[in-house]
Amino acid sequence: MLVLCLGGARSGKSTFALERAxxxxxxxxxxxxxxxxxxxxxxxxxxxxxxxxxxAERPATWATVEEPLDLVGALxxxxxxxxxxxxxxxWVSNLMWxxxxxxxxxxxxxxxxxxxxxxxxxxxxxSNEVGLGVHPTTDEGRRYRDLLGRVNxxxxxxxxxxxxxxxxxxxxxxxxxxxx
Numbered sequence: 001m002l003v004l005c006l007g008g009a010r011s012g013k014s015t016f017a018l019e020r021a022x023x024x025x026x027x028x029x030x031x032x033x034x035x036x037x038x039x040x041x042x043x044x045x046x047x048x049x050x051x052x053x054x055x056a057e058r059p060a061t062w063a064t065v066e067e068p069l070d071l072v073g074a075l076x077x078x079x080x081x082x083x084x085x086x087x088x089x090x091w092v093s094n095l096m097w098x099x100x101x102x103x104x105x106x107x108x109x110x111x112x113x114x115x116x117x118x119x120x121x122x123x124x125x126x127s128n129e130v131g132l133g134v135h136p137t138t139d140e141g142r143r144y145r146d147l148l149g150r151v152n153x154x155x156x157x158x159x160x161x162x163x164x165x166x167x168x169x170x171x172x173x174x175x176x177x178x179x180x
Contacts, residue, residue, distance in 0.1 A: 001122045001123070001160045001161070002113075002116050002117045002119070002122075002123050002125065002158060002159045002160050002161075003017075003020075003122070003123070003124045003125070003159060003160065003161045003162070003163065004125050004127065004152075004155045004156055004159040004161070004162040004163070005017050005124060005125070005126045005127070005163050005165055005170075006127055006128070006129045006152060006156075006162065006163065006164050006165070006173070007128065007129060007164055007165035007166060008128065008129060008130075008132065008133070008166070009128065011165045011166055011167065011168070012165045012166075012167065012168035012169070012170075013087075013126045013127075013128075013165045014086055014087075014126055015168065016163070016165055016168070016170060017084045017086070017124040017126055018057065018058065018084065020124060021034075021062075021082055021084050021124065022059065024082045024122065025059070025061070025062075025082070030081070030082060031061075031062075031063065031081040031082070032059070032061070032062045032063070032081060032082050032083075032084070033062065033063045033064070033065060033077075033078040033079075033081040033082070033083045033084075034058055034062050034063070034064045034065070034083075034084050034086070035064075035065045035067060035071075035074045035075070035078065035083060035084065035085040035086070036051075036054075036064060036065070036066045036067070036086060037067065037068050037071070037085070037086065037087060037088070037090045037091040037094065038051060038066075038068065038090050039068040039090075039094055040066070054086075063078075063081065065077055065078065068090070068091065068094040069091075069094055069095065069098065071085070071091055071108070071112040071115075072108075072111050072112050072115045075112065075115045075116055075119065075123070076115065078119075078121070078123075079121075080119075080120060080121045081121055082121050082122045082123075083119070083121060083122070083123045083124070084123075084124045084125075084126070085116070085123065085124070085125040085126065086126045087125075087126040087127055087128065088109075088125060088126070088127035088128075088148070088151060088152070088155065089126075089127050089128040089130070089148060092105060092109075092144070092147060092148050092151050093144065095108065096140075096143070096144060096147070102143070102147050102150075105147055105151065106147075106150055106151065106154060109150075109151040109154045109155065110154050110158075113154050113155045113157075113158035113159075114158060116155075116158065117158045117159070117160075125155060125159075127148070127151070127152050127155065128148070129152065129164070130144075130145050130148055130149075131145055131148075131149050156173060
């Protein structure tokens, strides 16, 4: 089962996914794998502190795959483990900084979403919804907002369930045609 958790900053997306993983581990005793897409940047002490804080939130029994670019490969390395991917937001920015064109990013997103959807284990994927905020003032900011919106749509289409989180509460997202 593929579950996409969308929301704004500090909306409860990661907490929700981590709680589901902890509950799964308690009930089944099965392995959990956490895929972190944040790159490590030498000399960025603030980022290292944030990474350390996030690592402290997760049980020591969990495996961690740090992969800022190759999400398909990271998902394949997870095997049959319940997996949490945090997050598409950083992954898209990493691809942009690498110089990938928009069509390359959406192709990679489609391949990764297919890989996640085809897994036999449950996969929770986290992404920010950045299209609800202030209109970006730069071309690069607008490109990022638009590209992440397209990537999120690709993942929603592939997901078995999609949730929008606000203030720690989850709202199910539905195909608009199904509401007619």
